[in-house]
Amino acid sequence: MNKITAFLKSHPALYYLMVFLLMIIPSVLLYPAADGESQIGTIFFLGLVILANLVAVFPYNSK
Amino acid sequence: MFILAISPILVILILMVGFRWKASRAGGLGYLAALLISWIWFGINLETLAYAHAKAVFLIMDVLLIIWTAFLLYRVVAEAGGIEILSTTLPHLTGDKGMQALLIGWIFASFLQGVGGFGVPTAVIAPILVGLGFSPLNAVVIPSLGHTWAVTFGSLGASFNAMMAATGLGWEVLAPSAGIFLGITGLLVGIAVAWVVGGWKTFRKLWIPILVIAAGMSTAQYLTATLGLWNIGGLMGGTAGLIIGIPLAWLFHGKNNSSGKINWRELFISLAGYGVLVLLTLIIQLVPPVKTFLSQVKLGFIFPETITGSGYIVQAGPGRQLYIFRHAGMILLVSSLAAYLIFSKAGWYKEGALGRILKSTGSRVISSSVGITSIVMMAVIMQHAGMTDTLARGFSNTIGWFYPVVAPWLGALGAVMTGSNANSNLVFSALQLRTAEILGLPVAIILAAQTTGGALGSVAAPTKVIVGASTAGMEGKEGDILRKLLPIICILLLMISLITALTVYLL
Numbered sequence: 001m002n003k004i005t006a007f008l009k010s011h012p013a014l015y016y017l018m019v020f021l022l023m024i025i026p027s028v029l030l031y032p033a034a035d036g037e038s039q040i041g042t043i044f045f046l047g048l049v050i051l052a053n054l055v056a057v058f059p060y061n062s063k
Numbered sequence: 064m065f066i067l068a069i070s071p072i073l074v075i076l077i078l079m080v081g082f083r084w085k086a087s088r089a090g091g092l093g094y095l096a097a098l099l100i101s102w103i104w105f106g107i108n109l110e111t112l113a114y115a116h117a118k119a120v121f122l123i124m125d126v127l128l129i130i131w132t133a134f135l136l137y138r139v140v141a142e143a144g145g146i147e148i149l150s151t152t153l154p155h156l157t158g159d160k161g162m163q164a165l166l167i168g169w170i171f172a173s174f175l176q177g178v179g180g181f182g183v184p185t186a187v188i189a190p191i192l193v194g195l196g197f198s199p200l201n202a203v204v205i206p207s208l209g210h211t212w213a214v215t216f217g218s219l220g221a222s223f224n225a226m227m228a229a230t231g232l233g234w235e236v237l238a239p240s241a242g243i244f245l246g247i248t249g250l251l252v253g254i255a256v257a258w259v260v261g262g263w264k265t266f267r268k269l270w271i272p273i274l275v276i277a278a279g280m281s282t283a284q285y286l287t288a289t290l291g292l293w294n295i296g297g298l299m300g301g302t303a304g305l306i307i308g309i310p311l312a313w314l315f316h317g318k319n320n321s322s323g324k325i326n327w328r329e330l331f332i333s334l335a336g337y338g339v340l341v342l343l344t345l346i347i348q349l350v351p352p353v354k355t356f357l358s359q360v361k362l363g364f365i366f367p368e369t370i371t372g373s374g375y376i377v378q379a380g381p382g383r384q385l386y387i388f389r390h391a392g393m394i395l396l397v398s399s400l401a402a403y404l405i406f407s408k409a410g411w412y413k414e415g416a417l418g419r420i421l422k423s424t425g426s427r428v429i430s431s432s433v434g435i436t437s438i439v440m441m442a443v444i445m446q447h448a449g450m451t452d453t454l455a456r457g458f459s460n461t462i463g464w465f466y467p468v469v470a471p472w473l474g475a476l477g478a479v480m481t482g483s484n485a486n487s488n489l490v491f492s493a494l495q496l497r498t499a500e501i502l503g504l505p506v507a508i509i510l511a512a513q514t515t516g517g518a519l520g521s522v523a524a525p526t527k528v529i530v531g532a533s534t535a536g537m538e539g540k541e542g543d544i545l546r547k548l549l550p551i552i553c554i555l556l557l558m559i560s561l562i563t564a565l566t567v568y569l570l
Contacts, residue, residue: 013422016087016429023436024123027116031364034113042113049116049440050098056091056433 022052065457067104068450071097071441072490076476086434086486090441097441101448106372111447114366119443121363121383122228123436126221126485128385128392129294130435131428133219136336136399137178138420143406145333146175150191152330157312161257161265162272163195168205169256170276170308173249174301176210176217178337184210185527189535200540201259203531204547207522209256211555212249212281214484214518215241216288216296219340219395222484223293226514228383229442229492232506238288240511242296244559246281248515249300251558253277255551272311279307294391295344298337332409336402343394357389375449439489446493455497466502467509467567470495471559474513475520475552483524487517504567512563516556523552 007014026048033041071093078089101107107115140146153167172184185206192202215222226237253273257266266273284300287293347353363384369377387393403420406412445451462469473495477487492513499509521527528544531537537544 013426013429016433017425019087020429020433020436023433023440024120027120027440030113031117034110034117039109042109046109046112046116050095053091053094053437053440056087056437057095059088 019052019056022055023049026052064104064453067100068445068453068457070100071445071450075438075441075490085430086438087430088434090434090437094437094441094444097444097448097450101371101444101450105375105448105450105453107444107448108372111369111371111377112444114369115443115447116440117364118366118382118447119440121385122443122489123439125228125383125385125390126225126435126439126489127428127432128390129219129221129224129395130432130485131424132392132395132399133178133221134428135420135424136219136340136395136402137183138424139399139402139406140178140333140336142416142420143333143402143409143411145336145406145411146187148326148329148333149174150187152326154191154195156309157315159315160195160197161260161269162312162315164192164197164201164205164256164260165253165269165272165276166308166312167191167195169209169253170280170301170304172206172210173213173217173280173297173304176213177295177297177299177301178217178219185522185531189531193535197260199535199537200543200547202535203528203537203544204259204551205256207527207531207544207548208252208259208551211518211522212245212252213284213297213300214521215245215514216284216293216300217298218485219298219391220294220296222488222514222517223288223296224391225485226488226492226510229439229489230496230510231383232496232510234288234291234293236507237510238291238293238296239285240505240507241514242281242285242288244511244515244562245518246277246285247562248519248555248559249281249284250274250277251555255555259547259551269315272308272315275311276304276308280304292344294394295341298341302337302341332405332411335405336398339401339405340394340398343398344391347389347394354389358386360388361386369447371448373449375447375452377447435486435489438486442490442493451493452497454494455501458494458498459501463502466498467504467512467563468560470509470512470563471516471519471556474516474518475523475556476516478517478520479524484514484517484521487520488514491517508563508566512559515559519552519555519559523548 026045030042030045033045074096075089075093078084078092153171154163157163157166167188172188175184175187185203188206189202192205193199254266257269257273280300280303283303284296287299288296347357361384363381365381366379368379473491474487477491478484492510495509495513496506499506532540532544
């Protein structure tokens with residue numbers, strides 16, 4: 001985990017790519033979750049999108 | 064409720080302008096604010112939130128595909144030295160300071176906006192003008208003003224596409240009015256550029272080329288956009304400007320003309336990538352069998368009707384559909400590949416060029432992609448919760464008949480706060496559309512005022528001013544640039560307000 005964190009901190013583009021994908025992929029999956037009336041699935045994927053936006057709020061720190 | 068509804072927008076505005084947060088950070092907090100307010104006060108439910116997010120993804124991808132590939136094409140050409148060739152060739156055409164400013168700071172800046180955008184025109188042109196003897200302040204202000212009119216249809220139509228995505232309206236509805244408003248702005252910024260160089264004396268000397276160039280560029284952009292080729296509207300406007308401006312520069316060449324240095328073959332090859340882009344766009348848009356064949360694959364969902372706890376309904380229907388093989392992003396990607404092959408064949412690349420192109424493209428676009436994603440999600444949540452509708456009703460009740468005068472300023476405010484015309488269109492277009500509908504105003508005119516205001520405001524965005532200042536050696540003097548730029552932008556905005564009001568109430 002520490003290695004992954006260190007790697008992302010030294011590669012800002014990859015860091016932002018991870019945040020971007022964490023916003024986009026669960027958002028797409030929210031459609032089948034809502035369509036299948038899966039409350040747990042909807043809450044889970046929505047939680048991931050919220051998490052991604054929370055991560056985006058904090059400044060990127062390369063140190 | 065109005066204050067609550069406007070809060071997410073205010074959060075972004077305050078954080079970006081007051082605290083100088085990047086769009087990627089401020090957008091995240093704006094999203095969270097919209098989510099919280101829509102849930103607690105507007106009664107949005109889980110199902111509506113889920114569909115709103117899924118709908119937002121297609122809007123986001125529609126916008127980002129163009130931004131990513133437009134910058135990729137720009138980098139493919141720049142890495143080969145194509146932009147440098149253009150930059151070094153144009154100053155040789157004329158020794159007249161006013162004509163140099165028009166040719167480089169207005170026409171070439173518009174061309175660069177057409178093909179690249181993202182602050183590139185000022186970043187490329189400011190050092191050239193400094194090298195030609197312009198003061199660093201004027202070297203930043205001239206291209207900043209010069210490219211404004213090409214912002215909406217520039218960047219391969221990214222800002223215009225953002226407006227279509229946010230409103231759900233097609234180019235047939237939006238392009239004619241936007242083309243006219245931006246065309247008028249083109250003439251106004253041409254006059255402003257001449258005025259910055261040498262006051263009214265320069266304008267009186269160069270009013271004929273200004274009129275001819277403005278007419279040529281605006282007409283080319285208008286015709287291209289209204290034929291459905293909106294993604295190359297800015298590019299064609301800038302190209303028309305170069306075609307008309309180069310012979311005019313010879314006529315108004317001043318004393319130090321050294322045109323013998325121009326290598327026309329190099330100039331032609333450097334433009335090859337954009338030539339491929341124009342050709343592909345024309346084939347796809349104007350040859351029906353090709354368009355039909357490429358339209359077979361589309362991505363999108365059919366969304367059911369949603370209703371919030373407070374009774375706000377969003378009708379069922381398809382969201383934004385992505386015709387992936389005829390999408391402007393795909394055309395740009397193929398053009399980038401073709402341009403790369405042409406430059407490779409011509410031996411214009413140094414070792415490791417491909418890696419540098421991909422790395423610089425990725426690092427430049429991915430941070431802003433996060434910001435755009437959060438802002439679009441915020442805007443779609445606001446729409447589905449009825450927050451946008453609440454704002455529109457508030458504006459229509461308080462401002463009423465005066466709204467056409469305010470519309471361009473709202474667009475400009477959005478651009479200043481978010482740093483781009485595209486972001487302004489994403490945040491405010493739906494609001495402007497709904498307010499116009501409630502007030503019974505012509506939607507296309509109000510949205511033309513929105514995007515023209517956004518285009519003008521975008522050059523005064525702190526991020527762009529910082530980029531311009533750093534390339535002209537004016538770091539730390541951003542305030543000086545804003546003091547010179549803002550009054551001119553405000554005068555131009557006042558004129559657009561006046562034109563909007565006259566168009567709405569007299570025509």
